[in-house]
Amino acid sequence: STEGTAKATVPKDRLLGGLLSPDFNEQSCLSRYQSMLHRKASPYIVSSHLTSKLRKYEELHKKCAPNTPLFKKSLQQLKKKQSMDQLECNYVLWSPVAGIGNRMLTLVSAFLYALLTNRVMLIHQTADMVDLFCEPFPGSTWYLPSDFPINIYGYDVHSQNSYGFMVAHNLINSDHDSPPSALPPFMYLHIKYNYREQDLHTRFFCADDQEVISKINWILLKSDNYIVPGLFMVPKFEKELERMFPLKETVFHNLGRYLLHPSNSVWGMVMRYHKSYLAKAKEKIGIQARIFFWAPISIDELYKQIVVCTQIKSILPQLNPEQSENSSMATDEASPRAVLVTSLYGELYDRIRDMYYMHSTTTGEIISVYQPSHDENQQFDQLVHNQKALAEIWLLSFSDVLITTSGSTFGYVSYSLASIKPFFLLSSKDQKFPHPPCRRSITLDPCFHSPPDFICKTSNKTDSVKLARYLRHCEDYGEGIKLF
Numbered sequence: 001s002t003e004g005t006a007k008a009t010v011p012k013d014r015l016l017g018g019l020l021s022p023d024f025n026e027q028s029c030l031s032r033y034q035s036m037l038h039r040k041a042s043p044y045i046v047s048s049h050l051t052s053k054l055r056k057y058e059e060l061h062k063k064c065a066p067n068t069p070l071f072k073k074s075l076q077q078l079k080k081k082q083s084m085d086q087l088e089c090n091y092v093l094w095s096p097v098a099g100i101g102n103r104m105l106t107l108v109s110a111f112l113y114a115l116l117t118n119r120v121m122l123i124h125q126t127a128d129m130v131d132l133f134c135e136p137f138p139g140s141t142w143y144l145p146s147d148f149p150i151n152i153y154g155y156d157v158h159s160q161n162s163y164g165f166m167v168a169h170n171l172i173n174s175d176h177d178s179p180p181s182a183l184p185p186f187m188y189l190h191i192k193y194n195y196r197e198q199d200l201h202t203r204f205f206c207a208d209d210q211e212v213i214s215k216i217n218w219i220l221l222k223s224d225n226y227i228v229p230g231l232f233m234v235p236k237f238e239k240e241l242e243r244m245f246p247l248k249e250t251v252f253h254n255l256g257r258y259l260l261h262p263s264n265s266v267w268g269m270v271m272r273y274h275k276s277y278l279a280k281a282k283e284k285i286g287i288q289a290r291i292f293f294w295a296p297i298s299i300d301e302l303y304k305q306i307v308v309c310t311q312i313k314s315i316l317p318q319l320n321p322e323q324s325e326n327s328s329m330a331t332d333e334a335s336p337r338a339v340l341v342t343s344l345y346g347e348l349y350d351r352i353r354d355m356y357y358m359h360s361t362t363t364g365e366i367i368s369v370y371q372p373s374h375d376e377n378q379q380f381d382q383l384v385h386n387q388k389a390l391a392e393i394w395l396l397s398f399s400d401v402l403i404t405t406s407g408s409t410f411g412y413v414s415y416s417l418a419s420i421k422p423f424f425l426l427s428s429k430d431q432k433f434p435h436p437p438c439r440r441s442i443t444l445d446p447c448f449h450s451p452p453d454f455i456c457k458t459s460n461k462t463d464s465v466k467l468a469r470y471l472r473h474c475e476d477y478g479e480g481i482k483l484f
């Protein structure tokens, strides 16, 4: 909720209230200290507990990063059969799954998990990510070295050294009193969309299982889910989370602005587009439109949904039925309202642009409509495609108003970074848009699409929102949960 939020005192504070470390060379990552110049100021205060936690993490990361003696020591442990109690540096490894939106959500999730468990997060850099994000930790690297002895690709839902498999087959004891010497030094945690169907992967969110996992020196986490709301289900994390985030819905907003900074190549794209088309607008309206296989809809129908939504929510002016130019009512034409359409489809943009090209508006305002790219299909493993996607997420995050697609992580990331509660385009039914066509989000944090749905102690099924405080079902995705 917006209650209890206070205006940040210095709106263009380049360190975002202590969220960002001052210890970087600005030129190495221009987006880090410049994004806020183009975004509306965040109304949310960053807690001092979070900032001190981040500074401590940066120290730990420096101490344990690749090429340090402590890293080498932990690496040697991998060759042994068992975890070790007294290692100073323990790790959580992140590996990319799905599109850019999903990846940003899981990077933040894994990082928060690292903060809560005193681990260091390292990432598996694939070729489609080499020039996407800046290094987030000062004087250090977050990339796993390429000669890392474990083949990260080799792990998926059926892997026999996943935590779920090992518990299901009694290969390890989920009794949290087991000593580390009874546990392997490396463990795979599978929390992808299909994780609830197999074995016991879901027990990741149970208190006893977290005790066991905490003793394992190296863990690899593969997920396409925003698991942060699930971390609130673990009692021993809850207090710490409350201290870091007095306002629960600001988790991604704050950690995303801390961790995720587009590389200079992507920032160049963002700035060239922004300055060419959007910077002078008096109001920027972002429309992010996706079509999912589980909610099929024609471009024509999606176009109509967007028109009806923007009219009934008074986001964009109506068309003048007279056809004639209504110049007497025109407002400041030097700075029209700008609509940024991001979508894989060029036709959708053509329709929206034509509407305001062929007709004047009842208010006399001029509406300019832009679309940076339209690749038509989602492409996998391509750096340039990913760079465009990230640039568009960033451009959307400079908006004043956002309309995003239900269930789209691409949309979640843009509105959460922007601190804007978006209007969700609600999913189609029988290929038609529903009525109402869109609904405003009540909160700012992204949705966890496939949360656990059972009570740890009894394994009895329950409504996921009952598993922790501060949870509600997502407005755009009924079975998902989100923080409020």
Ligand code: GDP
Residues within 6 Å of the ligand: 098, 099, 100, 101, 102, 103, 289, 290, 342, 343, 344, 373, 375, 377, 378, 379, 385, 386, 388, 389, 390, 392, 407, 408, 409, 410, 411
């Ligand atoms: P989600 O599927 O909507 O949850 O979002 P993801 O970002 O995880 O995956 C969708 C992927 O499709 C993106 O990462 C892009 O590669 C591509 N994509 C989808 N919509 C757009 C868009 O509007 N612009 C661009 N450039 N790419 C898009």
